[in-house]
Amino acid sequence: MATAILIIAGIGMVAAVALAVADRYLSVKEDPRIGMVTAELPGANCGGCGFAGCDGYARALVAGTAPNGACAAGGDAVAKAVAKILGVEAAATERRVALVRCCGTRSEAIRVGDYNGICDCNVAAMTAGGDKGCTYGCLGYGACANVCPKGAISVHDGLAKVDKRLCIGCGKCVRACPKHIIELVPASATIHVLCANPDKGPSVRKVCGVGCMGCHLCEKNSGGKEAGHFTFQGFLAKVNYDNPPTDGAIVAKCPAKCMVEDSHFESGH
Amino acid sequence: MRTVKSPFKFKGGVHPDYNKELARDKAIERMPVPAELVVSMSQHLGAPAKCLVKAGDFVKRGQLIGEKNGFISVCVRAPADGKVVAVEKRLGPAGGKADAVIFDTTAKPEGEPAEPNNQTIKQSNNQTISPILPPLDWKAASREELLKRVEEAGICGMGGAGFPTNVKLNPPPGKRCEYLILNGAECEPYLTADFRLMLERADRIRVGVEIMRKILGGPAVRIAIEENKPEAIAAMEKAFADIEGNVEIVVLPVLYPQGSEKHQIFATVGRVVPEPPALPIDVGFVVENLGTGAAIGDAVEKGDPLLERVTTVSGDAVAEPKNVLAPSGTKYSDLIAFCGGEKVPPAKLISGGTMMGFAVSTPEIATTKTTSGLLLLSSKRVFQYSSQACINCGRCVRACPMNLNAAEIAKAVESDDVKAAEDLHVMTCIECGACSFSCPAYRPITQFCRRAKNSIRARMAAEKAKAAAAAAK
Known part of the structure; x- marks a missing residue:
């Protein structure tokens, strides 16, 4: 019984240390704005902007490779919200x-x-x-x-x-x-x-x-x-x-x- | 020269009602030049020809009116004297619209004496109008000269697909043609145009074969004919009796789609062409329709470009089924009128044979270099079906000559899963229609395959364009 407890606790210890190390050294830093922009987009994943879903467009927006206002589904309101997050001009779009x-x-x-x-x-x-x-x-x-x-x-x-x-x-x-x-x-x-x-x-x-x-x-x-x-x-x-x-x-x-x-x-x- | 029976039988295939007796005994008849011709710039596979004339121009028979526009393209020549009335987009037999030159063949340039229907009289008397291209002696001419002549004469495959013949006869470097197969299977129901050609013009076909053999560097020749055409086999045996070299007439069992390029290669020599993009030339074959052979013979020896072809007009709704030699660009309505009109109102008009032909919606469509037949079927012969769910009987799988699982492909396409259809090798499908023909639930399986192939091709083209754009950057 005691051996079993020790083995399980030992494995837990090792795993905890490995996870702590991985979190410290292997973590991928993501621009928090990507999440914010994704939250603003309509989430329809229609592909109308030319990217694979809203997440793809959000990444491109944050990277600066896509123009703001390409989201036809969101229209003006979304363009303005995105502009606010990214600090860029919102091009006036018409639905x-x-x-x-x-x-x-x-x-x-x-x-x-x-x-x-x-x-x-x-x-x-x-x-x-x-x-x-x-x-x-x-x-x-x-x-x-x-x-x-x-x-x-x-x-x-x-x-x-x-x-x-x-x-x-x-x-x-x-x-x-x-x-x-x-x-x-x-x-x-x-x-x-x-x-x-x-x-x-x-x-x-x-x-x-x-x-x-x-x-x-x-x-x-x-x-x-x-x-x-x-x-x-x-x-x-x-x-x-x-x-x-x-x-x-x-x-x-x-x-x-x-x-x-x-x-x-x-x-x- | 010897005649052998084909030792190879491909898997699958079907036996449709052939109905060839309607037109098989009708000798080829030359049709008078109709008053209006609609000559498409896209009569072949590949890029449409570039139109060289405009409305108001007068053209002479044989004059170049469409220039070859790219590597896979064929030039177009005027099939008759006439005045260009318009150049506009017209519906073709396959459904697409292409530029077409519309001729008024009765119009005369001012100053010339008005002779009513001059051309008709000349041609029906079988007087040759002075040759359009200088006749060549094929024995003396070089390979390049002969190839150039095939190109100038605007010859494309006359079996149906219309692949530019000069391209096919000029294999890319490193590839050698071991066998030239002359396709005389004519496995499509109703059609007898090639059969009549073999009976009446076997000597022309022979000249064409010798020229093609010279261009291709002396390959062995196999002439493939289905065994239900004994008269044609006899006529060809007679014409080719004293030919030198390795030439065989291969008698094939009657089975649809025996006329398919790949199946003919298997049926004659037993070789298998790999999956696309592999071509017959990759395994050493060039397959030509025998009508193409005759056209090459005429183009070289007589200097006649490809301006007319034999089209079988048949079916139970036409008054007099015939094998008509008509200029390319003859409207179907004129062809039907030449064959005595409609016996009963046709329920379906098919350009080509019943298996692979295209149903057309109007007789205002015109023939092209590849129109092998025009069928008028009455409501008795046209079955109105409504398709039902697949019953998993496997008849389409047994019928498929390409070893495809047609039922699964159809189901995949039906649920919009083109990727799954691609994994099932839908791109090897030759669209012969054996699956749809054999389906007891009347499912349009061939159409599903065509749909999948079309969207895969569109995707491939988009990817190619994207890659090219990226490379340009």
Whole structure:
């Protein structure tokens, strides 16, 4: 009995000394600011900043290799808090949210084939470019919804939509979309053109009832070219998000019906 | 020259309904040049050609309209005289969009007498228009001259993948070609284009083989033909009867995918090509489609670049199945019209064969140098399925000719675990479709494999770009 107690106590002694020595000589000093910055970040680990999770971004911030304000999910508040800890300027950031630039639902945009393969846009796009007549539009097989860390994207009637309230602007859906029609836009912008087809009017009309024909009416109604609310790419109008239009009246005047005022769920579009 | 039966049988494979009787007795028929041609700049594997013409230009048949753009690339020549109407992105058979030159072949430059459909008459009378490239005597020409001619003629593999032929015929230093295999298996259902070529143009194929043999430094030649084509075997035996050197016709058992490069290498000589990135040349093989052989023969002896090819138009929804010699860039709708139109409304339009071809959504897509077939299938032949859960029966594993565990790969990809699929060697998959074909639960297993391969390739490309950027720093 006594031997057993002695042996156990001896092992305990040796281990305690080893641990004490290791703590003294082998300890890794970590910048305490890393922990503080990590605590400020949202913890969504969405990867939108380009680093592997919030911890990775915090380390890069403290090391000075990443710019402050890259955290789309945290936005301004986080940038300010981080700036306070690190003693740097907080660049003014605006909250950005994802926008799917297509409004061709199954009833509006024709489908040219029956696709019954794997339910994933990237696979569907590999099969004859997808089953949608418009080769630019949303296929509606939910590649974006599958990667969204916040469940902000849902597919209704063959069309993906983003819930603005849930979107943290990480940009994962932007990279997942095989048609490259998802864009990060300022959350404050309310008027959007939901079309990505730059073809001429007649060929757009052949495949979709709500495609932009590039008629420039939106530009005319919002104060002309000088006002600079819209840019044109081929026969496609794009909202200039550096100078977005604010007058909702132009939406109703769009003959193609591809313009919306606040395209996101909350307004019930 | 002798004919032997293949002693090697690869593992796996399937037996689809071949349905070759629809078009096998139809002699190759030359189609009049259609009024509109859509000539893609991306008819081959590798970088698309650089377009040299613009809207409004008049071009002559054979004129260079797309320049080779990189090492793995092929030039494009105008398949007919005509006026360039537009240069724009058009949907290709595989789904991607590529630059295409749209020709109006009826337009004439001002000042020239207006002869309606001049080209059609000339060609249907089989009068040769003056040669586009100077004819070469292949016996006298040097290896470099011949290789250059293959490149100038815009020849790529005509079996389907469209690999640039001049690159394939020019193995990198240190690698020697021991065997040249001429692929005449044509294991895809419905297709009879290569079969008709062997019957009607065996002499052209022979010239092509001799030229390729010269370029490759005299390898042994194996001509692989499936045993369900006895007439073709006889025709080839006749054409190659007095050829010198080590040439054999290897008769292969009927089994899909017998026409796959790797399986042909195994079936003829018994050698196995290692996993990618190893290529057939690493084990001493060059495999060429026999259509490519005939194209090389024409390009050298007659000076005709690759401007047209034989395409089988078949299926139960087309009025008159035919083997059509059509200019590359003919729209499917024109091909169908030439074959008497639709008998019944097709439920599915497939570019290529039923196993590896691409379902297309519109007949406005045009043929390329690699379009071996166009199939119109009625709703009777098209099965609408909905896929179910894997029942672990193992039929796909038995069917896979590449010894892959297809069921596990599909399950891994289904749960987004591409890494697991990579560990299961999904990159060796040849996408032959034997797994999907044999699956009783109608699971799109081949599609899962393609998805995994695509994301692995995308990741590899990203890593490569990253490494290059780091090296540049």
